[in-house]
Amino acid sequence: MKARQAPRDRIVSTACELFRQHGIRGIGVDAIAEAAETNKMTLYRHFGSKDDLICETLRFTSEKAAAFWDQLEASFPNDPMAQLHSWVKARAQCLADDKYGCDLANAAVELKEQGHPAHAVIENFKRAQQRRLEKLCRDAGVSEPELLSDTLSMLMEGAQVSKLATGSEGPSMRFMRACEAAIASFSLAARSTTETI
Amino acid sequence: MKARQAPRDRIVSTACELFRQHGIRGIGVDAIAEAAETNKMTLYRHFGSKDDLICETLRFTSEKAAAFWDQLEASFPNDPMAQLHSWVKARAQCLADDKYGCDLANAAVELKEQGHPAHAVIENFKRAQQRRLEKLCRDAGVSEPELLSDTLSMLMEGAQVSKLATGSEGPSMRFMRACEAAIASFSLAARSTTETI
DNA sequence: CATAGGTGTGACCGGTCGGTAACTATTCGA
DNA sequence: TCGAATAGTTACCGACCGGTCACACCTATG
Numbered sequence: 434m435k436a437r438q439a440p441r442d443r444i445v446s447t448a449c450e451l452f453r454q455h456g457i458r459g460i461g462v463d464a465i466a467e468a469a470e471t472n473k474m475t476l477y478r479h480f481g482s483k484d485d486l487i488c489e490t491l492r493f494t495s496e497k498a499a500a501f502w503d504q505l506e507a508s509f510p511n512d513p514m515a516q517l518h519s520w521v522k523a524r525a526q527c528l529a530d531d532k533y534g535c536d537l538a539n540a541a542v543e544l545k546e547q548g549h550p551a552h553a554v555i556e557n558f559k560r561a562q563q564r565r566l567e568k569l570c571r572d573a574g575v576s577e578p579e580l581l582s583d584t585l586s587m588l589m590e591g592a593q594v595s596k597l598a599t600g601s602e603g604p605s606m607r608f609m610r611a612c613e614a615a616i617a618s619f620s621l622a623a624r625s626t627t628e629t630i
Numbered sequence: 631m632k633a634r635q636a637p638r639d640r641i642v643s644t645a646c647e648l649f650r651q652h653g654i655r656g657i658g659v660d661a662i663a664e665a666a667e668t669n670k671m672t673l674y675r676h677f678g679s680k681d682d683l684i685c686e687t688l689r690f691t692s693e694k695a696a697a698f699w700d701q702l703e704a705s706f707p708n709d710p711m712a713q714l715h716s717w718v719k720a721r722a723q724c725l726a727d728d729k730y731g732c733d734l735a736n737a738a739v740e741l742k743e744q745g746h747p748a749h750a751v752i753e754n755f756k757r758a759q760q761r762r763l764e765k766l767c768r769d770a771g772v773s774e775p776e777l778l779s780d781t782l783s784m785l786m787e788g789a790q791v792s793k794l795a796t797g798s799e800g801p802s803m804r805f806m807r808a809c810e811a812a813i814a815s816f817s818l819a820a821r822s823t824t825e826t827i
Numbered sequence: 828c829a830t831a832g833g834t835g836t837g838a839c840c841g842g843t844c845g846g847t848a849a850c851t852a853t854t855c856g857a
Numbered sequence: 858t859c860g861a862a863t864a865g866t867t868a869c870c871g872a873c874c875g876g877t878c879a880c881a882c883c884t885a886t887g
């Protein structure tokens with residue numbers, strides 16, 4: 434007999450899912466409340482507005498992502514290059530499994546109104562991701578860690594949106610190979626300058 | 631005395647702009663008609679539904695993109711590698727100038743309902759772009775034209791959405807360098823196998 | 828000048844949106 | 858056991874959505 438989650442938690446996770454499936458603008462608060470087996474009034478007792486709820490779901494998602502990073506580091510302690518390869522593999526797996534891409538990035542596309550509170554959440558999340566990726570590249574000792582981490586970031590974002598636009602037969606098909614080629618390219622360059630062949 | 635455009639053309643170009651600024655779901659047909667200095671009834675005489683209008687604006691945008699490609703090929707005739715570098719430069723310029731990214735890709739993110747007529751337009755457009763880019767890579771004689779063109783596609787899409795999410799200080803800052811590094815990497819590999827140093 | 832076709836106007840439709848009020852039912856700790 | 862907090866229910870609000878109606882207007886062509 435699993436105890437039912439608290440209404441607030443049900444709302445957040447349900448909203449998360451429905452925002453993914455229908456888009457933030459594509460689903461109403463009433464439908465969210467009903468899907469969460471509660472009602473609109475309770476929703477509004479916990480969240481002041483739909484925008485509040487949006488921010489909360491984005492925070493929720495970004496916390497799960499942070500947990501993924503911790504797990505990644507724990508899996509290959511003191512081996513940043515292995516972590517990097519594992520990151521690529523995990524992202525490729527997400528790409529294959531997942532149908533809707535990155536919630537935070539999609540929200541950034543969907544919410545054009547500048548000054549929307551979600552933008553701060555999105556930017557914080559993305560910056561954190563990029564910081565961790567860059568640290569990984571730096572620790573792995575590649576020749577240009579900033580360039581490589583930005584390259585990998587762009588490849589990842591691009592693969593997700595590209596899959597939405599072109600389908601799984603498009604460029605995202607070669608996401609993993611593209612990442613590995615980029616990593617190899619900057620590893621080789623590092624070797625050729627330090628080992629002088 | 632410039633002759634005013636026909637209502638239909640005014641509607642398409644105005645809708646294009648407003649969809650960019652507010653998102654497809656973020657602007658109503660009434661506001662579009664008004665901004666186009668006409669009215670909703672005239673809009674509905676030319677387009678059977680909002681979805682029709684959406685498709686038409688996407689087609690409009692993709693025709694402009696096709697013209698860009700023709701111009702690119704005319705600028706450096708019989709020099710695919712120069713065309714490739716020019717493509718990178720042009721995309722970097724777009725990235726710097728433009729605030730909203732690729733309309734087609736954004737529409738793909740925003741319109742989740744599968745079976746929406748816009749998806750066919752988007753997929754056609756993206757596939758055409760990718761075909762031309764791949765041909766360019768192949769003609770330029772790089773070692774893995776498919777992998778390079780997909781890499782460049784992902785970098786481009788990623789740069790645009792990344793700019794929306796993280797701002798212009800994020801990974802998109804190094805878009806051009808990332809592209810050039812990728813091109814160089816596959817050109818080097820080609821040289822080392824064909825020229826054997 | 829007449830007529831026809833594209834255009835403009837304003838009211839209107841049913842539906843849904845985000846958000847609120849008032850009231851009842853449930854839960855749970857002091 | 859009592860009381861306070863939390864949750865559920867129903868109805869409602871004004872605004873806006875995509876889409877349609879009837880009708881007046883303008884202009885160009887015969």
